């Protein structure tokens with residue numbers, strides 16, 4: 001069903017990625033030369049023990065942080081050669097983030113939260129609202145548009161967060177321990193949604209997780225240890 | 240680019256989220272900006288009020304008062320001054336305070352001016368009779384009464400009207416004793432409302448001829464003289480000749496010297512009060528800064544979220560700055576409105592606290608108008624907003640500079 005035109009069509013590619021925190025004797029290398037390639041439309045899980053550098057890697061892929069050394073290509077663009085504004089714009093257009101702790105803005109409604117990423121688009125408020133409503137319906141939150149995050153369950157909040165990440169139709173969805181605060185049933189529901197969007201919207205998904213249950217639902221598992229890729233396990237070859 | 244309406248919407252939701260803090264910050268701004276409006280408006284009103292009084296006499300009018308008992312201004316002085324180059328007319332006058340009665344009704348402490356009736360109208364621009372006519376300058380039995388004398392506010396009926404007889408009672412010093420002397424006058428004219436001048440409150444004055452005044456107070460010297468110059472250019476040379484003639488025994492007042500003095504004093508007062516108000520506004524600005532800073536701290540995580548979503552530094556800065564600006568704008572507008580109310584009530588209340596006007600002094604006791612200029616209101620709002628911008632820039636800049644990863648980890 002997914003059709004890759006060439007073997008080189010990687011949406012995400014890292015080249016000898018290093019991240020060193022601190023300096024001198026306190027310097028700590030969280031990533032030590034990570035090379036990772038993700039195909040367009042692929043769904044990848046990054047697993048590894050705590051402190052292995054999973055979040056660090058994800059933040060670099062999402063251009064939230066800068067690497068000490070190495071490169072990240074997104075759609076064949078060497079993103080860290082972009083200026084600050086261009087990088088921010090790339091983040092807005094191509095990347096959707098979902099976090100463990102939902103990270104919604106508490107004082108505005110679910111609908112407003114989903115509308116926020118569209119604020120930078122040159123579209124009317126009506127159209128923005130329509131898109132946000134459609135997205136909230138797509139994650140199964142019909143009828144709770146005007147609820148504030150505090151008035152929603154954890155699973156519902158994560159659905160809002162997912163809607164917010166996907167409302168701009170990013171090419172990549174990055175998730176850091178997104179089911180970490182949810183029970184297993186809700187976790188499975190969220191994973192079901194993500195799998196569906198991966199199929200229908202062709203969104204590339206990279207999930208960081210501890211949970212092998214979650215990891216097993218992806219196409220490929222990347223094992224990280226001490227800041228290096230230990231091994232990979234292909235579950236579903238999408239060719 | 241984010242739309243203005245979205246920015247305001249976002250800022251507003253942030254402000255509403257912390258209602259009390261926002262309200263207190265706005266209160267500080269309201270106090271500062273309303274003080275500016277109230278204080279400057281009332282001094283400007285004072286300035287206009289005094290200027291108006293002075294210029295009613297005409298800018299070519301010079302007044303001369305004896306301030307030394309050894310100098311008595313008499314007809315000789317009138318003739319001497321009339322010969323001075325540039326002098327058009329000299330108008331001498333007597334001034335006493337008297338008890339005036341009409342039938343059963345009595346008014347105390349009424350100013351009685353003995354002045355040539357025809358020249359009175361030359362002296363006071365726009366003075367008009369409501370009824371009756373001007374007595375001739377030789378008439379010793381007729382008087383013109385001011386509007387308030389005819390219609391005192393504390394009487395239900397008129398005090399006196401045309402063709403009524405009024406009795407003027409003055410105290411005269413004779414060989415160390417005080418004699419009460421009463422003369423009857425026929426009211427031959429009633430003046431229209433006029434207001435305060437250098438000659439005191441015209442409305443609360445009875446005018447008789449100099450001859451009548453002279454025979455009543457049994458005095459040959461005048462209370463003072465008014466000199467009308469041919470032109471404005473003659474005023475200063477005349478003032479100089481008068482000073483040469485009389486030295487420091489007279490006080491010479493010309494409109495230009497009054498206006499200069501008044502305006503200088505009021506300018507200083509405006510600057511002084513204005514700075515106090517401005518300082519209070521700056522203190523309020525510090526309040527804005529504090530609020531904005533705390534809000535950036537509290538919302539660190541939100542800033543991280545916005546950055547992850549793809550908000551540019553500039554946009555985040557604008558979002559936070561607009562909260563400060565909105566605070567300043569709301570405070571400024573409320574403050575200006577409140578300041579107008581304050582200024583108006585000050586105009587009404589303050590004169591009641593002033594001591595009664597000294598009896599033998601030039602001038603009178605009149606409510607001063609408060610002058611609120613649109614420029615002042617606009618300036619105050621702009622100034623407030625400018626302070627809010629200055630106060631908000633640093634916290635907003637801080638917000639835009641936050642590291643997204645650290646901000647997202649923030650509790």
Ligand SMILES: Nc1ncnc2c1ncn2[C@@H]1O[C@H](COP(=O)(O)OP(=O)(O)OP(=O)(O)O)[C@@H](O)[C@H]1O
Pocket residue numbers: 021022028029030048049050051052053054055056057
């Ligand atoms: N800002 C920082 N300064 C210093 N060291 C850091 C910083 N952020 C992360 N580290 C270190 O880098 C290493 C990798 O951190 P990272 O958050 O990527 O781990 P992780 O794999 O996501 O772990 P977890 O599963 O517990 O979330 C850790 O040892 C951590 O202590």
Ligand SMILES: [Mg+2]
Pocket residue numbers: 054055056176
């Ligand atoms: Mg982590």
